[in-house]
Amino acid sequence: MSIIKVLxxxxxxxxxxxxxxxxxxxxxxxxxxxxxxxxxxxxxxxSPSVVIADVLLKGNTVxxxxxxxxSYEDTWNVPVILITTEAEMISGTNLTQYGxxxxxxxxxxxxxxxxxxxxxxxxxx
Amino acid sequence: xxxxxxxxxxxxxxxxxxxxxxxxxAALAHELKTPLSLIRQLALFANQDGLSEVQLQxxxxxxxxxxxxxxxxxxxxxxxxxxxxxxxxxxxxxxxxVASLCEEVAHELWPLCVANDKQIEIPSVRGPFxxxxxxxxxxxxxxxxxxxxxxxxxxxxxxxxxxxRKSGNIRVGVRDSGPILSRSDxxxxxxxxxxxxxxxxxxxxxxxxxxxxxxxxxxxxxxxHKDGMTFYVSIPSSEQLSxx
Numbered sequence: 342m343s344i345i346k347v348l349x350x351x352x353x354x355x356x357x358x359x360x361x362x363x364x365x366x367x368x369x370x371x372x373x374x375x376x377x378x379x380x381x382x383x384x385x386x387x388s389p390s391v392v393i394a395d396v397l398l399k400g401n402t403v404x405x406x407x408x409x410x411x412s413y414e415d416t417w418n419v420p421v422i423l424i425t426t427e428a429e430m431i432s433g434t435n436l437t438q439y440g441x442x443x444x445x446x447x448x449x450x451x452x453x454x455x456x457x458x459x460x461x462x463x464x465x466x
Numbered sequence: 467x468x469x470x471x472x473x474x475x476x477x478x479x480x481x482x483x484x485x486x487x488x489x490x491x492a493a494l495a496h497e498l499k500t501p502l503s504l505i506r507q508l509a510l511f512a513n514q515d516g517l518s519e520v521q522l523q524x525x526x527x528x529x530x531x532x533x534x535x536x537x538x539x540x541x542x543x544x545x546x547x548x549x550x551x552x553x554x555x556x557x558x559x560x561x562x563x564v565a566s567l568c569e570e571v572a573h574e575l576w577p578l579c580v581a582n583d584k585q586i587e588i589p590s591v592r593g594p595f596x597x598x599x600x601x602x603x604x605x606x607x608x609x610x611x612x613x614x615x616x617x618x619x620x621x622x623x624x625x626x627x628x629x630x631r632k633s634g635n636i637r638v639g640v641r642d643s644g645p646i647l648s649r650s651d652x653x654x655x656x657x658x659x660x661x662x663x664x665x666x667x668x669x670x671x672x673x674x675x676x677x678x679x680x681x682x683x684x685x686x687x688x689x690x691h692k693d694g695m696t697f698y699v700s701i702p703s704s705e706q707l708s709x710x
Contacts, residue, residue, distance in 0.1 A: 452507075
């Protein structure tokens with residue numbers, strides 16, 4: 342069975358540590374980017390099966406990164422899970438054009454939710 | 467009362483307070499949601515079976531540090547609103563030894579540095595750096611800057627205090643090596659927070675710092691570097707020593 346790669350874009354290191362630990366414990370290979378710029382750089386070399394990204398990042402939002410993904414033939418169809426404290430504010434927004442297939446609410450999510458969401462997204466793909 | 471506003475009965479004060487759904491309330495709710503969500507997730511993580519002693523200890527340290535940040539923010543805002551209530555546009559000032567205050571702040575934030583794998587460096591200075599300010603407000607400004615720098619600097623980097631004299635003022639800077647906010651980001655953060663609108667996620671602290679500085683007849687500012695930023699507060703230098 343091939344290892345499934347997850348690119349995690351999260352600028353809060355402690356939050357990133359939590360998600361990384363949970364994903365690795367389920368056997369996923371994880372790379373963490375702390376900025377959209379780093380995430381773009383990692384896309385080519387790492388070729389993730391799924392991207393999990395925070396929305397509000399330091400001095401920026403995730404959307405320029407998502408726009409970048411949507412612009413290229415080899416990345417436009419990589420599924421994206423957003424993970425944010427702003428879930429209720431963006432839940433009505435049509436984000437499918439950016440490949441967003443799930444939005445998780447940081448303020449209510451359980452420990453296993455990130456794993457469940459990742460599994461579902463990969464199975465649906 | 468406008469639609470959406472509500473009232474709170476404060477039994478300790480024996481009065482009812484109307485809470486308006488203002489931009490300040492929205493900003494505070496937004497700012498607190500992030501640390502509270504992180505505390506919750508860290509607690510859920512710590513409650514799992516099979517964690518090592520190190521993982522458990524680290525989670526508890528992070529819960530404490532994140533709680534401290536949130537409490538500091540609430541404390542600063544409480545201070546802002548209590549000052550607004552009493553219409554204290556300026557505060558009583560006194561001579562403040564700024565170098566020693568930097569040491570105090572660095573000492574206070576040392577556990578946060580350790581938890582974040584950062585170091586904090588204070589300048590070795592010649593001669594006294596005595597400003598005329600309000601010690602507690604200045605302390606809050608410096609903690610605010612240093613706290614942000616520790617949180618958002620690159621891993622294993624050093625947060626540096628700096629001291630300088632300029633045009634009758636003493637400038638205290640806190641240098642980080644984090645991401646660089648654009649001028650418009652900084653302007654938006656400061657202008658919109660805490661009193662007039664919704665800030666960026668780390669903007670409320672900058673707005674509070676600016677408010678406290680103004681209360682001391684001072685000002686705040688920032689300097690962009692190639693690999694980070696310095697946020698500074700500038701307040702009048704004490705003339706006492708020159709009179710001796």
